[in-house]
Amino acid sequence: MTTGLEARNIHAWFGKKHAVSNISLDFNQGTVTALIGPSGCGKSTFIRILNRMHEFIPTAAMAGEVLLDGSDIYQSGVDVTKIRLQIGMVFQKPNPFPSMTIAENVLSGLKLAQLKIENRDELLETCLRRAGLWDEVKDRLDEYGGALSGGQQQRLCIARSLAVQPKVLLMDEPCSALDPGSTLRIEETIRELAQTMTIVIVTHNMQQAARVSDYTAFFLSDGGPGELIETADTKTIFSVPKDKRTEDYVTGRFG
């Protein structure tokens, strides 16, 4: 198994506040890794460090390395837009571009990166199929994205991320704004996508972590910075966790 993305000794700060402390994690190609933990434990901050979205917060600082195929994405001289092309991200709230049609939304990544669009129709269909949305929208690709339901919008956002062919897809609580039915559809999509790419998903829903992920990492903050308590394959975490705190959390005793 090849390692797609590695985080080495990651720290994060917001101003003086130490938000995430010393996290090292490997994300293997073709797997889904779930980051779980109570709110405020730094899992969202951590995932945003993985594709350099962290730096949009003016007071933000970080330390450590994130290696994509062995090279540090925070190295000086790296083209950050190219990094984000390879490491896509899906956000908590579905956010299709309202000024674009469904088709334009899917292809927007190529336009934003000023890449040539080859085989437009084929690409469109592949991405929408992989996101599990094709059958629902194939007859109305020229309608605006805002007309779709929440779950459909989120799958449109996934399709949009896929169009630039990223190696890694980061998902920051992608289902937290959706109803249970849409959530299940997205989980299916995640399973299918995992066959070809690396997926990291932040979730506060433990059943979801158990359903979709191969590996699970448990984050916790005891008032200080968020730390990685334990990581293992998902079965182990949910059945025989090593740490008492992990056990308490996955059995629902707190959090």
Added chain:
Amino acid sequence: MPTPRTITTEPRKSDRVFSAIVTGGGFFSLIVLGLISLFLLFNGFNVLKTEGLKFLTGFEWQNAIPDAGTPANYGIGAMLYGTLVLGLIALFFGFPIAVGSALFLSYYAPDWLKKPMVIVIDIMAAIPSVVYGLWGYFVLMPHAEYWAKLIHKYLSFIPIFDMPAPAYSRSPFIAGLVLSIMIVPIITSISREVFAQTPLDRIQAAYALGATKWTMIKAVVIPYGAGGVIGGAMLGLGRALGETVAVYTVLNLVYDIRPEVLLSAGGSVASMIVNKFGEADKAELQALMAAGLVLFLVTLIVNFLANLIINRTVRK
């Protein structure tokens, strides 16, 4: 089945008086706008009646000469046309600078520069028009004449840059330049207001897809803010159309419709009113009132539309 009770409140007398007074104050602007139209219409009615549509299209401005038997002849066509030309020139230069500056302030400027620049824009809005006028006349004009000569030299194959006579001073081009500076703060502040409301999650989505700053702006900020920016431009246009003193200082008023913008001959309804007001007799005064009414209605419509657009896109 219980029926819902209706809750009635009997406001106290003091509250009713309070409410009435406040409501009266609130409607004052509406009343003033109505009164302005009424009084200008009332005073200019005679002229409008005798001139008819010719008042808007004609470009003669002639008092009656009883001895020669020539009747009065009032038309503001040339001035209306000139006003429009000035507005367009002002937008041509002012709009890109204003929108560019708003983008600069919102997405490019380093933090330490933002506050001073906002103050500069506020100062720009606070400078009285008479100051703009004198600055335009004494400082800008010598430079602008030189620019006009260059434009004429290289672009005179375009009819509007033609010069029938080498008179470059006090042209619509120069007056339009002065106006463009005056309307920048309006357009910039509205644009900034709009850009600031661009949803952050869309901006992040664009960056997460590998956008550069520019492609992000093109895909997210501009589609979101376009309506508000256009509304801001129209507010600026309204200001430019109604500007009086600054234009009067730098523009040579000529009662003629000319396409050449670099030539020392232009028109402006507002400036014409000031120009003619001093020596106006009763009939001419009525014509000036009618011209004021036209100017008022034109700017009112432009402002109405501008605010409609802005309210729809920004202040939802």
Added chain:
Amino acid sequence: MTIAAPKHPWRPTPKDLVPDFIGVLLTVLISFLIIAFSPLSGKLGFVVSLLFTAMVVSGVVNYIRRDRKAAFNAVTSVLIYITGTFLIIPVGSILLEIIAKGIPGLNWTMFIHDMSVTSADAPANEGGLLHAIIGTGYLIFFASILSVPIGILTGLYLTEIKGKFSGIVRFFVQAMSGVPSIVAGLFIYAVWMIQLGNQYSNIAGAASLAILMIPTVARTAEEVLKLIPPDLREAGLALGATQWRTVAMIVLPAARSGLITAVILGIARVAGETAPLLLTVGGADAVNLNPFSGNSSALPYYIWKAFSLGTDQSIARAWAGIFVLMALVMAFFTLARVLGNRRGRA
């Protein structure tokens, strides 16, 4: 293990700035070469070629270092920076000219003399603008008296009554702020002079300025009143106070400094207005202490007249007048900002 220190790897390091620095050097160098070896010349030529070269160089440098996308981004950034610069140049020029041309014409005696015995070509140190200052003082005072109650009532209507006409009222206030100043002057002339048969006077000028001032006061007042927390009002009403008493004793006092800001902003807006005064105050060279009748002057009028006379001395007077007027406007403006900032709003 060593304790990690916060870093900002996304900020450019000195090494990253080297290409930028070379780019700037290259830009300046190429512009000089263009000026030296092409028909372009002079300051304008230099600026034009500098801006043009800056775009080309930044595009090329980024194309070599990165790709087409980066080049495009760099060129647009340069363009945006240029527009930002263009915004500052005229303001800088205006302020510098006012200082350079205004200060030589200043002297203390101008604040105690008027122009009644001074001819247009008398030396600039004779005469003065006392009459204009008194006129402007009257205008500001009466325009405030006329517009502030209306403006604040409008603000109250929009925030306290919130009637079903709020949208319409707000819309008309916005529309009123677009009324050309000359139209305000014509309107007052039509009502006050033609209809009521009065003469030129300060009060007529003040009325025309009030029309221009009301929307500024009303809109700022609305903004300020909106910031008063609603629970403050509810607290008043829950104590059994009437709405009128709640507004008068709780809301308005809480908003006091904000409302003062609104008034000052309104004054700054109209203190320099010229066009309506040309139609309403009539102009004068002597002090007129009676605000209710007779021709009088004001600072903008004084500037206008001195400029129109056209002699070297009177134009020097005009610039000195501009200096005084700008100092006044900027003083109001600064005061409004300081008051506004003290309430915690930038």
